[in-house]
Structure formats: C-alpha cells, structure tokens
Amino acid sequence: MSKQLSTLAAAGLTIVALAGCTDADASSMSSASPTAAAEPATDSEYTIPDVTGECVDGMATIVDDSSNVTIDGDCENVVVEASNSIVTVTGAVVNLSFNSSITLVNVSTVDNVAFVEGANGNKVATSSAPVITDSGEGNIVAAD
Template sequence: MTKQLNLLAVFGLALVLAGCTAPEPISPAASSPKAAAEPTSGSDYAIPDVAAECVDGTVTVVDDSSNVTIDGDCENVVIEASNSMVTVTGSVVNLSFESSITLVTAPAVEHVTFVEGANGNKVATPSVPVVDDGGEGNVVSAE
C-alpha cells in the first residue's frame, strides 16, 4: 500500500510540474506597439430640430435628444423630454420638468418646478423665477 501511495505522489508531482513550464519567449513583432486605429469622420447622427406649438396656453415637450423651439409666449411649458435643448422665444409663467438632463433657455420665466426624479436640468433665463426643486443637480441661472 505504501508503494501505491508513493507512485500516486510521484504521479501527482509530475502533473503539477508539467503545468509549470517556462513561458514561451515573446517575439519582437508581438511586443512592438500597434498602430492606432484610423480616425473616423463625424457621426452620421444629426440632432433633430423640432418645433413645438403652444396650444391653449400649454406645450408639452416629449422629443428626447432634440433641439426644440417654442415660438412666442406660453403660459405652461412641461418638459418630459430628456437630454434635449429647448428654446422658448417668449415668456413662460410655469416651467415644469418631469425629465432629466435638459436645457431650457427663455427670456422670462416666473416659476420653475423640478419634480422628484427630474435631475441634472438647467434653466437659462435673465429673470429670477421662483423655484421648487424636488430633484437633484438642477440649476437656474442668468446665462
């Protein structure tokens, strides 16, 4: 029985040592720096331009990843679109955000509301609106 255990131990040691071979040398071609990938020209994606219309004193912006223009005054502007840029050419009484990462530019805004979960938005207006912020990282500035 001792002879069998010795044979098993030698066989096991041989298997372990077989797995511990010296690494193969690296060829000079494999260690040379690779050329950078060819730069690609601009993306084929174009940000869509969207015109939104204020109807009966309200407009709801729903176009994600877009440049949206609202011509004239609008009492209520509701932003449901994320990752967009919205330009209002007139005055806004109530501007509310129900989305994230959107920039709204307007010459005058009276009241801004960011609901819970509306994060990372920005309002650029020279006016000083009343702000209710239930989100995080939102900014209202005179830019």
C-alpha cells in the same frame, strides 16, 4: 562515503536553487503584439433634429428626446418630458416644469420653475429670477 554524500547534497542544492531561476527577458518577451487604438468616428451622419413646439391653449408639452425644440412666443405652462434636449422659448413662461433629465431650456422670462423627483441634471438659462422648487438633483437655474 561522507565525501560522496556531501557532493550529492551539494549537487542537489544546486539543482533546487537553479530551478527557481528564470530568464527575466524571456518572460517579458511574450508573443503579444501591440494593438492600435480605436479610431474615433469623425464622419457621423447623426444630426440633432429641429422640432417646432406648439403652445395650445396656454400649454406646451415637450416630448422629443435628443432634439432642438423651439416654441415661438409666450406660453403660460411648459412641461419638459424630453431628455437630452435643448428647448428655446422665445417669449414668457409662467410655469416651467421638468419631468426629464439633462435638458437645457433657454427662456427669456419665467416665473416658476419646478423639477420633480428624478428630474436630474437640467439647466434653465433665463434673465429672470423665478421661484424654484427642486426635488431632483444637479439642476441649475442661472442667467443666460
């Protein structure tokens, strides 16, 4: 009787031991197929619009987002409210202020530059050394 019990116990242990085994190759051979990477859009028809800015009575306010804006000549006060734009002023500016983010302003000379709170990631490219008031973050005033 003890021989039968030993044989039965050994068979039971063998079954338990084998139950935890799996075929490693079988689990890695899933039915998933490889996916192709998305193709980048190369034929985009979007172009950045060119906009002519106007300085009226010594004041220009730029409001065209994602645009290439040009102001010809001097303008005493320029306020940039457009984001993601490039603004070029061909003349001199006394006061340049930003109420926007991620905008580049190219200006020959500027006396004062102000970035309000929330005006972040802007850049002024100029050969002058203006007085800067910066209440935003990540703004740069540098030589062009």
